[in-house]
Amino acid sequence: MTAYLFEPTAPSTIPVFGSDKLFPVNRIFCVGRNYEAHAAEMGTVIDREAPFYFTKSPTTLIMAEGEIAYAPRTDNYHYEMELVFALNSGGTNITEADALSHIFGAAAGIDMTRRDMQNKAKETRRPWDTSKDVEQSAVVTPLRQMAEVPSLGTGRIHLEQNGETKQDADLSQMVWSVPEIIADLSTMYTLQQGDLIYMGTPAGVGAVQRGDVLTGGVDGIADFTVKIA
8 A cells, every 4th residue: 555645635626517426637738829819819819830738737626616716916817718628538649530539528617817927927938837827727617528518619608797798709719629629739748538628718808806706608518607706
């Protein structure tokens, strides 16, 4: 029996609609600049040669319910509404044609971001880690298994802040589709069961304040309500 110096941290998990079993999360990959309108509002241009990625730690996960904390050391904390999907198998050099067979299910999520830190990192050509890999910043709903998901390529994705619509788009507006992302990512990593992928955000991102209520969702997959504490 293995002896540890201290009790290892329990794995991060996500509930599954209609199941009493939890999905254990291995890694979190995030696609950057995957909607042209959002790239434009951030002052950048889509690089159509290849997708752009960053990562979050599994410990940043928090369920899209109740309250989520306003991050420390930021005065410009932003919501980014996203489609999320989870893998039940993986591999390297996965083909686009085979990509969907590796998906367990999908969810709605928010990639919370310290925008002031991110902007500073861009100016100084430094990594984005402290702006993206933030505790309680990978907000996610329970997973809906693929047999119940109507589509990962079309469908409304939206977010409201205190009842006012801020983000409203369709998954068909993504620059890189889910199969394309799986195929590309698998050329750089050996994808594994438990990996989670956030697919980027539409235009309309903005700052939150303590007390704000965020609602949103992805049609046919999940809806949520959270409060910024």
